Amino acid sequence: MRYESQNIAKIYWYGALLIFAVQVVFGLIGGTIYVLPNLFPTDLLPFNVVRMIHTNALVVWLLLGFFGAAYFLIPEEAEREIHSPFLAYVQFAIFFFGALAAVAGYLFHIYADQARSYLEQPLWVKLGIIVAALIFLFNISMTVLQGRKTAITNVLLLGLWGVAIFFLFSLYNPANLSVDKMFWWYVVHLWVEGVWELVMASILAFIMLKMTGVDREVIEKWLYVIVATTLFTGVLGTGHHYYWIGAPGYWQWIGSVFSALEVVPFFGMVVFTFAMVWKGRRDHPNKAALLWSLGCSVLAFFGAGVWGFLHTLSSVNFYTHGTQVTAAHGHLAFYGAYVCVNLAIMSYAFPLLKNRAPYNQVLNMLSFWLITSGVVFMTVTLTFAGVLQTHLERVNGIPYMDVQDQLGFFYLLRLGAGAVTVVGVLLFIYSILVPREQEAIAPTSLTTAPAE
Amino acid sequence: MSEILTKSTARNIFYGGSAFFFAIFLALTAHSYLYMVNKSTDSAGLTDSVERGKRVWERNACFDCHTIYGEGARFAPEVGDVFKRWNGETDPAGAKQMIKDWMKSQPSGTPGRRQMPHFDLSDQQLDDLADFLAWASRTNTQGWPPRKSK
Numbered sequence: 001m002r003y004e005s006q007n008i009a010k011i012y013w014y015g016a017l018l019i020f021a022v023q024v025v026f027g028l029i030g031g032t033i034y035v036l037p038n039l040f041p042t043d044l045l046p047f048n049v050v051r052m053i054h055t056n057a058l059v060v061w062l063l064l065g066f067f068g069a070a071y072f073l074i075p076e077e078a079e080r081e082i083h084s085p086f087l088a089y090v091q092f093a094i095f096f097f098g099a100l101a102a103v104a105g106y107l108f109h110i111y112a113d114q115a116r117s118y119l120e121q122p123l124w125v126k127l128g129i130i131v132a133a134l135i136f137l138f139n140i141s142m143t144v145l146q147g148r149k150t151a152i153t154n155v156l157l158l159g160l161w162g163v164a165i166f167f168l169f170s171l172y173n174p175a176n177l178s179v180d181k182m183f184w185w186y187v188v189h190l191w192v193e194g195v196w197e198l199v200m201a202s203i204l205a206f207i208m209l210k211m212t213g214v215d216r217e218v219i220e221k222w223l224y225v226i227v228a229t230t231l232f233t234g235v236l237g238t239g240h241h242y243y244w245i246g247a248p249g250y251w252q253w254i255g256s257v258f259s260a261l262e263v264v265p266f267f268g269m270v271v272f273t274f275a276m277v278w279k280g281r282r283d284h285p286n287k288a289a290l291l292w293s294l295g296c297s298v299l300a301f302f303g304a305g306v307w308g309f310l311h312t313l314s315s316v317n318f319y320t321h322g323t324q325v326t327a328a329h330g331h332l333a334f335y336g337a338y339v340c341v342n343l344a345i346m347s348y349a350f351p352l353l354k355n356r357a358p359y360n361q362v363l364n365m366l367s368f369w370l371i372t373s374g375v376v377f378m379t380v381t382l383t384f385a386g387v388l389q390t391h392l393e394r395v396n397g398i399p400y401m402d403v404q405d406q407l408g409f410f411y412l413l414r415l416g417a418g419a420v421t422v423v424g425v426l427l428f429i430y431s432i433l434v435p436r437e438q439e440a441i442a443p444t445s446l447t448t449a450p451a452e
Numbered sequence: 453m454s455e456i457l458t459k460s461t462a463r464n465i466f467y468g469g470s471a472f473f474f475a476i477f478l479a480l481t482a483h484s485y486l487y488m489v490n491k492s493t494d495s496a497g498l499t500d501s502v503e504r505g506k507r508v509w510e511r512n513a514c515f516d517c518h519t520i521y522g523e524g525a526r527f528a529p530e531v532g533d534v535f536k537r538w539n540g541e542t543d544p545a546g547a548k549q550m551i552k553d554w555m556k557s558q559p560s561g562t563p564g565r566r567q568m569p570h571f572d573l574s575d576q577q578l579d580d581l582a583d584f585l586a587w588a589s590r591t592n593t594q595g596w597p598p599r600k601s602k
Contacts, residue, residue: 009474016578033527037566037567038561040569042559042568045569046517047516047525047528047566048512048516049513049516051517066563094499112510113507114511116510116515117516120513151459151542174512175502176488176489177493177506177520178488178521179485179489179491179493182481182484182485190493208507220459221457221459224459224463224465225457225466228465228469231466231470231473231474232470235471236477239480241479241523242484243596244521244594246488246492246493247492248483250480252594254480259557261462289592318595318596318598321596321597322519322521322526328524358457360477380578395598400529400530401529404566414469436497
């Protein structure tokens with residue numbers, strides 16, 4: 001760590017990890033309700049409240065993680081301190097308070113009068129988020145403008161500006177349901193299949209730059225190529241959400257073609273991260289951060305790329321739309337792309353911020369395998385459930401609830417996978433927060449190993 | 453690659469290409485907006501009651517269990533076509549009454565079956581909600597959802 005203001009990242013990441021824990025615990029509760037639907041009284045804890053906490057907590061902690069990543073990497077890239085650390089803490093206070101108040105409010109059934117999926121926050125929380133975002137953008141833009149401009153900061157800044165601009169569509173909720181849905185995707189799709197990918201790619205590029213020692217020119221060229229393919233495919237790829245909501249039929253062609261190509265940037269990120277690690281040949285001591293980075297590109301490729309392609313063609317989506325196939329894709333895509341990139345930059349940065357060796361990285365790597373096994377298994381079980389549901393309900397015409405009654409086995413397996421995920425998440429948090437004297441398994445020095 | 457494509461070329465392709473695709477996207481959504489308002493949805497039938505019904509749907513976070521046009525949570529049945537499934541096309545008053553009765557009778561309490569909460573809605577709110585679901589069922593959704601003919 002070279003700049004004092006990089007420490008701002010710490011508080012963002014502590015907040016992120018706390019909400020991460022809330023997110024997975026409520027995921028576990030939701031999974032339990034699928035298996036034991038009478039366990040919780042519906043007037044106290046109905047499924048819709050559990051789901052909105054699960055999804056909102058996810059989005060909020062990922063954003064906190066992105067903010068933290070920006071405060072950590074921008075000083076090094078711009079070669080100067082953050083413009084105003086004070087404003088950064090004010091921004092955190094507003095955002096974090098809004099997030100906690102929203103989640104706590106949901107428990108008491110307080111949410112927006114005009115709530116929509118992912119956008120259940122009461123209006124004052126939405127406005128708070130916008131104020132926090134404006135403070136953030138001012139702060140980091142000033143830092144970058146007065147410092148060195150690199151491709152990493154250019155792409156990161158563009159991504160974060162996009163996040164804020166598209167969030168403004170959350171305030172527009174027309175009475176016409178079809179129009180409402182079309183612009184709702186301006187927030188949701190253009191975030192996760194657009195500007196968030198810019199943030200992800202720039203964070204990965206930063207980690208590759210630091211860990212592999214490959215020349216900046218090479219890394220930044222890769223970055224521009226990857227994000228170009230992201231937006232070339234992802235923007236018109238929004239069409240895959242416009243097939244059945246009352247939009248014109250041409251979206252079936254446009255959406256199918258462009259969203260099928262959305263796999264390209266994710267494959268590009270796999271090739272990029274592996275090529276850089278290979279090319280760099282540097283033996284960086286922080287193996288955990290490297291594992292999360294490589295894991296991120298691979299799991300994002302499968303979750304967002306392959307599982308997305310699985311049901312994105314309109315002729316397939318006609319049958320799978322709104323089944324558990326969507327849920328399967330959602331879980332692995334969010335995990336691979338955005339959870340992993342956050343945990344990668346945290347694993348890289350925390351030892352530097354705390355001025356210690358990459359401590360607890362054995363436990364950290366164990367948590368990677370636990371969470372990854374959990375989420376992948378969850379995805380596979382939900383895929384089976386979804387394929388069966390598609391066939392029984394959409395092809396054979398059996399009513400929804402009758403089909404759901406036949407899927408119980410898969411929901412039970414999913415619950416088990418969820419429990420493993422929660423254990424992994426708690427282990428990750430422990431490995432980051434709690435210092436230990438030694439690694440759980442002491443590493444042997446590479447130089448003493450006999451050459452083959 | 454280093455000779456064919458320099459970093460500044462890659463950057464220019466990124467900015468220029470993204471702006472190009474985004475412009476096309478904006479133009480197509482503008483066209484889709486007009487299509488929705490003029491063709492695929494029942495704009496004339498979008499009454500105050502339908503709008504109030506949509507707010508009831510939103511205020512009670514129905515989409516966090518149900519899907520409508522396939523979007524939302526997958527915990528409970530699709531409702532975009534519930535009005536049609538309950539024969540609202542031939543007997544609108546009957547289908548509307550069924551929706552209202554259904555809402556009032558929840559939760560069922562049946563062991564092992566997913567439970568829908570009891571939403572304390574007034575008669576007016578129930579009417580509005582039913583009107584909203586009736587309106588939604590009239591949208592041209594390109595033939596979705598796939599259903600076997602009865």
